[in-house]
Amino acid sequence: MKEELFVSGRNIPNIDPVLHVWHWHIPLYLFLGGLAAGLIFFATYFYISGKTDKYPTAVKIAPVIAPFAIAIGLVALILDLKHTLYFWRLFTAFRLESPMSWGAWTLGVIMPLSMVWPLIYIKDMIKYFESSSKRTTAVLKWIDGLLNDVNILKWVMDLARKYQMAIAWALFLLSIILGVYTGILLSAFNARPLWNTSILGPLFLVSGLSTGAAAVMWMSRHHFEMKAFSRFDLMLVGIEVFLIIHMFMGFNASTQAQQQAVALFWGGEFTAVFWGIFFTAGLVVPAILEIMELFGYKVPAFIPAFLILLGGLIFRFIIVDAGQITRYLY
């Protein structure tokens, strides 16, 4: 694209009238970022409140997914850039008013810390994977050996153990920023009416926490913890539904541009996929299964967990795809 040749702001390929620049990378990243935020949030929250023994999977095991999720998400983000090799320029400045700057710096700090956290619990992880996967156990044992043999790594891990509470607080706060930022990234984009609502921040945070809780529920082998996370998840799904209803109410009470944007979900082309797949299969059905479990029905934890995770992923694809085709009228 030769931007310098444009003579009109009304005819820009891929941007006007319909934005067509964000493909699978961004929603995938938003999902993985939210999932990592949720996992780190629960791990650090229960560590800080001294409930490690009550929720061992949440604190010690599940956070191992977070650095992988962030790493895959970052690869997706970098692939999305037009000038891939210039990604480092985001780290040459910090702009308080730019959500992208907040995101880049948050990711820059949370990534190494989220790698250190599971390494503190590597012995517990070896125990967890011993019965299920020989290959994973072997890799973990090899890493454990490295942590003991290589001096600098040993020094880092000793430092991390000594200041674990400080790391926990840092990760706790950063996880909330990461979760909110995945929504703010879109809502700060004021040229697209569907995204330009401040509810997206809390909505993406809650959805990220819900996917994190689902992942813990899936991995946990302790009946008490599994049930507890099923309850957390149920509560988060309730909040999510509340926020979604209010998002739509806000749009419907707003300008014509917003009303047209939301019409995509009320009879428009995203109606079936939003209400049928995300809302019903990704929120309502897992919520019903979780309620049934609370009432003593036998429901394997991975089924509602899988549906919640899938719903979270589809939700981000819908919001990114639908948001790009909404526009102000002229």
Add this chain to the structure above:
Amino acid sequence: MKEDRSNKYMNPYLAGFLIGLMMIAAYYFSGEGLGGSGAFKKVAIATVNTVAPGYAHEAAYFAPSVENGKSPLNSWLVFEVIGVIMGALLSAAYFGRLSMKVGKSPKITNRTRLIAALAGGILWGVGSQLGRGCTSGLIMSGMAVNALSGYIGLAAVFGGGYLFAYFFRKLWI
């Protein structure tokens, strides 16, 4: 603990009647009947369209579904099958049957059963496309509108089933 309901099933005549009502509702609201294989066809087309869009637009089998530029997955049958899966999950959870297992004869291994299921599924997929529909799409939806093809399909599918059941009985008994 709940009472054990894992062996309780609905009266099949009542279930059949309810499916009939569903069929009327499906025709009324979507203009199409019920179907099972159609959703898999759409998924296959969407996959081909993603991997090789040029081929999908040229091949006679794929082209009609991708010509208008919209996703082939945006179809009633895909949503219907997702609904079937969700309904099955809820119903199985309610009756205490929600678990992961391979249903088979105790005399064969899971591996044999899964290979046989895959092979049968492939044949069924090809057959359903040659016959323009499967048990639900061709026979049930067809007979619901009194189409001759539905009755012929019924005779062929169940007749074929009786003929071949003898050779594959070991997979089940």
